Amino acid sequence: MKPLTILIVDDSATMRQFVRRAVQLSDVPIASVLEAANGKEALALLDANEIDALFTDINMPVMSGSELLRELQRQGRSTPARIVVSTDGSQARRQEMEGLAQWYVNKPVRPEVVRDVLNELASNIRD
Amino acid sequence: MFSTNSPATSVTSRGALDRALTLVVEESFFAMIDPVPENLPAVEGQIVSASVSFEGSFSGAVTCRMPRALAHELTAAFIGEEVPSDGEVVDDLAGEFANMVCGRWLTDVAPQSLFRVDQPVVVSASAPPRPPTGLLNGQPIWVDLKIEG
Numbered sequence: 001m002k003p004l005t006i007l008i009v010d011d012s013a014t015m016r017q018f019v020r021r022a023v024q025l026s027d028v029p030i031a032s033v034l035e036a037a038n039g040k041e042a043l044a045l046l047d048a049n050e051i052d053a054l055f056t057d058i059n060m061p062v063m064s065g066s067e068l069l070r071e072l073q074r075q076g077r078s079t080p081a082r083i084v085v086s087t088d089g090s091q092a093r094r095q096e097m098e099g100l101a102q103w104y105v106n107k108p109v110r111p112e113v114v115r116d117v118l119n120e121l122a123s124n125i126r127d
Numbered sequence: 128m129f130s131t132n133s134p135a136t137s138v139t140s141r142g143a144l145d146r147a148l149t150l151v152v153e154e155s156f157f158a159m160i161d162p163v164p165e166n167l168p169a170v171e172g173q174i175v176s177a178s179v180s181f182e183g184s185f186s187g188a189v190t191c192r193m194p195r196a197l198a199h200e201l202t203a204a205f206i207g208e209e210v211p212s213d214g215e216v217v218d219d220l221a222g223e224f225a226n227m228v229c230g231r232w233l234t235d236v237a238p239q240s241l242f243r244v245d246q247p248v249v250v251s252a253s254a255p256p257r258p259p260t261g262l263l264n265g266q267p268i269w270v271d272l273k274i275e276g
Contacts, residue, residue: 014205014216018205088242108155
């Protein structure tokens with residue numbers, strides 16, 4: 001299996017580190033983990049790197065996760081796979097994210113949930 | 128996409144806020160909120176206060192206050208490594224803690240509504256002159272809710 005390159009987007013440094021740790025503890029081979037503090041930084045990294053999966057928060061300054069995902073949709077990008085990581089678990093937010101992201105994970109994030117998402121993603125890439 | 132309905136009684140219910148705190152502590156930190164004993168010693172040291180404002184079908188703010196020493200412990204547990212006790216990382220975790228409690232609470236009391244949630248505001252503060260919400264790792268934590276209007 002080709003090791004995955006992951007991008008974590010969150011304005012909280014501790015949350016980025018938490019998700020990074022969860023990614024590294026999963027049993028999916030990881031090539032590298034990149035980080036961005038907002039959607040604008042994420043777009044720059046996406047332009048410069050081949051990224052397999054994107055974990056993004058919603059509420060961020062400069063450019064929100066919703067704006068980032070809409071921009072990726074506008075650009076017609078098929079990759080990366082998109083995982084929303086949000087404190088907002090409301091039905092309204094989940095409906096807003098339909099079509100913009102493949103997975104929706106509630107904060108607080110459980111490491112086993114990150115592992116399961118990455119396993120499913122890796123399986124989809126293999127298939 | 129905001130509801131025009133006024134907040135339901137459950138919005139101001141203490142139970143929902145306490146539930147959100149318990150779930151965040153259990154799921155993110157594998158810890159528990161313990162009841163406050165009658166003769167709780169006075170809090171020593173700095174208190175860190177983190178407030179998260181929200182706006183939607185109703186508006187307000189959730190504020191979490193805890194001793195800096197507790198915030199430091201939670202930060203180290205959360206990211207899995209030691210950090211300076213007076214560093215930005217501890218403030219960041221305090222803000223994210225309040226963010227998670229606020230988000231969990233909003234999801235519980237208004238699952239059909241969308242809210243704009245602002246970035247946490249983290250400052251040093253004094254211990255509030257009232258009993259804490261509970262004890263976490265043996266240290267007091269206060270969680271308060273303000274609803275506007």
